[in-house]
Amino acid sequence: MGFSTYFLILLWVFSELSTTRDAHATFVFHQTTRDVTNFGAVGDGKTDDSRAFLLAWEAACKKETNIGKVTVPSGKTFLVSPIEFEGPCTSTSITFEILGNIVAPPKAAWTTKSADDWLSFHRVDGLTVAGNGQGMIDGRGESWWKHALRFSHCNELQVRGLKHRNSQKNHVSINECNGATISNLDVRAPAKSPNTDGIDISASTNLHIHDCLMATGDDCIAINGGTSNVHISNIACGPGHGISIGSLGKDGRHDEVEGISITNSIFTRTDNGVRIKTWQGGSGFAKNITFSQITFVAANNPVIIDQYYCPHKKCTNKTSAVEVSDVRYSALHGTSINNNATINFSCSKTVPCTNIVMDDVDIESADPGHRSTTAHCINAHGTARVVHPPVDCLRS
Numbered sequence: 128m129g130f131s132t133y134f135l136i137l138l139w140v141f142s143e144l145s146t147t148r149d150a151h152a153t154f155v156f157h158q159t160t161r162d163v164t165n166f167g168a169v170g171d172g173k174t175d176d177s178r179a180f181l182l183a184w185e186a187a188c189k190k191e192t193n194i195g196k197v198t199v200p201s202g203k204t205f206l207v208s209p210i211e212f213e214g215p216c217t218s219t220s221i222t223f224e225i226l227g228n229i230v231a232p233p234k235a236a237w238t239t240k241s242a243d244d245w246l247s248f249h250r251v252d253g254l255t256v257a258g259n260g261q262g263m264i265d266g267r268g269e270s271w272w273k274h275a276l277r278f279s280h281c282n283e284l285q286v287r288g289l290k291h292r293n294s295q296k297n298h299v300s301i302n303e304c305n306g307a308t309i310s311n312l313d314v315r316a317p318a319k320s321p322n323t324d325g326i327d328i329s330a331s332t333n334l335h336i337h338d339c340l341m342a343t344g345d346d347c348i349a350i351n352g353g354t355s356n357v358h359i360s361n362i363a364c365g366p367g368h369g370i371s372i373g374s375l376g377k378d379g380r381h382d383e384v385e386g387i388s389i390t391n392s393i394f395t396r397t398d399n400g401v402r403i404k405t406w407q408g409g410s411g412f413a414k415n416i417t418f419s420q421i422t423f424v425a426a427n428n429p430v431i432i433d434q435y436y437c438p439h440k441k442c443t444n445k446t447s448a449v450e451v452s453d454v455r456y457s458a459l460h461g462t463s464i465n466n467n468a469t470i471n472f473s474c475s476k477t478v479p480c481t482n483i484v485m486d487d488v489d490i491e492s493a494d495p496g497h498r499s500t501t502a503h504c505i506n507a508h509g510t511a512r513v514v515h516p517p518v519d520c521l522r523s
């Protein structure tokens with residue numbers, strides 16, 4: 128080719144470079160990193176960097192055919208308003224690398240009174256949101272969004288190595304995702320902050336959640352309707368409300384949850400430990416649920432099945448209920464600060480709990496002077512082997 132063609136190509140390359148201002152673009156063949164600072168992000172914690180984040184996202188998501196990547200560099204704090212990172216992307220997979228800090232603006236600075244989500248990813252398949260254990264998502268204790276970090280319709284999602292601080296509502300929310308691995312998160316909010324679930328899951332399937340530390344004011348992990356095949360392991364929960372399945376069947380809803388395993392986890396000074404909660408009047412089921420290798424340290428209400436869930440005490444009695452069955456508790460040990468009903472199975476009269484299997488469970492009082500604990504059990508059927516306190520409605 129002639130000199131002028133060469134010149135034109137060079138010119139085109141430079142104009143591409145200057146529009147993206149991404150010096151890596153030509154040199155890293157398979158993974159072009161879009162650093163948000165190359166798109167105008169300042170990172171002083173005061174300037175609103177949302178637009179730069181969106182531009183970097185657009186470049187990584189819509190201008191790649193192979194692997195897209197956005198980098199939030201370390202050593203800086205980026206103030207970001209509620210934004211939605213939209214897919215589908217043309218890149219086959221995309222990494223959002225968070226090495227620095229992302230902070231929410233104060234409520235006063237935001238024009239509408241509330242937002243559903245602060246940082247949300249929608250319809251992005253093959254997404255990885257990863258830190259190196261240092262990157263932090265800081266909600267600053269504001270409460271005008273429902274979810275700090277929300278993933279909806281994101282298949283084959285990976286989230287790992289992030290710190291989450293002071294979200295006043297749900298920290299991480301996963302909705303309608305198939306295939307996700309969430310690991311090495313460090314989530315903390317004050318024990319008294321309401322509705323600060325660590326990870327909130329709904330309508331999703333095939334999830335693995337492991338190696339997370341969660342100290343929040345609400346559930347460490349909540350599993351809601353439409354969810355199946357969730358494997359949770361190595362979670363340190365507390366303070367917080369433990370790990371909950373439900374609440375299910377609210378306002379007569381039909382909810383289905385099945386194939387959940389929670390293993391190798393510790394609950395320290397939690398309000399509730401492992402809990403299944405359903406409202407009266409709903410339908411559907413919660414079944415095939417296994418809790419194993421669980422340690423309780425001064426937990427309040429360590430083991431609960433509650434088919435009369437009614438947090439606001441204004442519920443009328445109904446006969447229908449979400450059916451709870453095939454729940455296995457194996458190797459649960461530790462202490463409770465509530466000696467009364469350390470195991471509380473409160474099942475529906477019309478739709479009792481069936482095939483509840485307990486094997487090797489020992490929960491003692493956290494008060495050394497008061498070692499005896501009791502269980503409460505109505506309308507639950509199944510078997511208990513080596514269980515203390517004794518659960519009288521199960522066969523031994």
Ligand SMILES: *[C@@H]1O[C@H](CO)[C@@H](O)[C@H](O)[C@H]1NC(C)=O
Nearest residue numbers: 356357385386387388415416
């Ligand atoms: C129970 O759930 C597990 C996943 O936790 C799954 O592998 C297994 O096949 C399920 N069993 C039944 C009987 O559905």
Ligand SMILES: *[C@@H]1O[C@H](CO)[C@@H](O)[C@H](O)[C@H]1NC(C)=O
Nearest residue numbers: 407435441442443444445476
């Ligand atoms: C609901 O049922 C409980 C237990 O059977 C009973 O004590 C209570 O009075 C009932 N409440 C209403 C509003 O019927």
Ligand SMILES: *[C@@H]1O[C@H](CO)[C@@H](O)[C@H](O)[C@H]1NC(C)=O
Nearest residue numbers: 465466467468469501502503
């Ligand atoms: C334990 O719970 C039962 C049933 O709710 C109640 O009757 C009893 O008074 C409670 N005992 C203590 C010591 O709180």
Ligand SMILES: *[C@@H]1O[C@H](CO)[C@@H](O)[C@H](O)[C@H]1NC(C)=O
Nearest residue numbers: 433435436467468471473503
């Ligand atoms: C057990 O749980 C039921 C349902 O939430 C509740 O009404 C009851 O008070 C609990 N029992 C004890 C003894 O705490």
